[in-house]
Amino acid sequence: MRYRRSDVVSRAIEALDDYGLADLTMRRLGTELGVQPSALYHHFANKQTLLAAVADEILARAPWPTRQPGEADWVDVVGDICVGLRDTLLTWRDGAELVATVWSFGLGAAAPYERLVAALTAGGLEPLAPVAARTLLHYVYGHAVDEQTRLQAAAAGAIDDDPRDESDFAAGLGMVIAGIQVVRAAR
Structure with missing residues (x-):
């Protein structure tokens, strides 16, 4: 299943709430979404840009x-x-x-x-x-x-x-x- 950027951010917010900032990793998020972590780099250049998108969504x-x-x-x-x-x-x-x-x-x-x-x-x-x-x-x-x-x-x-x-x-x-x-x- 292909995820949109907004889907990734929404799941990242849930993972943040479930596990905390220290455990919000690309690997964990990929597992949560059922994709390889490398698939997340299609939407975000790095973890920092993902975290920025999560903060903006919050x-x-x-x-x-x-x-x-x-x-x-x-x-x-x-x-x-x-x-x-x-x-x-x-x-x-x-x-x-x-x-x-x-x-x-x-x-x-x-x-x-x-x-x-x-x-x-x-x-x-x-x-x-x-x-x-x-x-x-x-x-x-x-x-x-x-x-x-x-x-x-x-x-x-x-x-x-x-x-x-x-x-x-x-x-x-x-x-x-x-x-x-x-x-x-x-x-």
């Missing part, structure tokens, strides 16, 4: 905010983007690590950055928008990786940790946004 499935820049205060739109991104990353096993790595390497996963820059620019933060967007992404990715790592380690019995009553994500995000507001006001 982000395409994100519940992005319906409020758009210009329709609401930039603080609300930026907050909605960051919360939606975090929730999406936590939906998939190792989703935070995968998306953060792909974005960091410049291989894809640019949608959150582009959305943040648009919201910040609409809020009058040009020329600060690119740096502010990267700062927000560093916070979201770092926090999500921390949360995922702790949850997975606790579930595997690697650490003795009770689930946290509440995430401090919103409080930290508020601090980052407040810092951006201070810098904006100072300019």
Whole structure:
């Protein structure tokens, strides 16, 4: 059976969720699809381009905010983007690590950055928008990786940790946004 690129990406997302990023290999994916790993290279030049496609698909499935820049205060739109991104990353096993790595390497996963820059620019933060967007992404990715790592380690019995009553994500995000507001006001 011939698979389309989208079929390979969909199965790779399932394999990511089943086995984790470290065990998402071309060999495993080929086995999952019932093909030789070499058949996957028809769609992807290497594992990195496959992972970039997986990260982009995860982000395409994100519940992005319906409020758009210009329709609401930039603080609300930026907050909605960051919360939606975090929730999406936590939906998939190792989703935070995968998306953060792909974005960091410049291989894809640019949608959150582009959305943040648009919201910040609409809020009058040009020329600060690119740096502010990267700062927000560093916070979201770092926090999500921390949360995922702790949850997975606790579930595997690697650490003795009770689930946290509440995430401090919103409080930290508020601090980052407040810092951006201070810098904006100072300019």
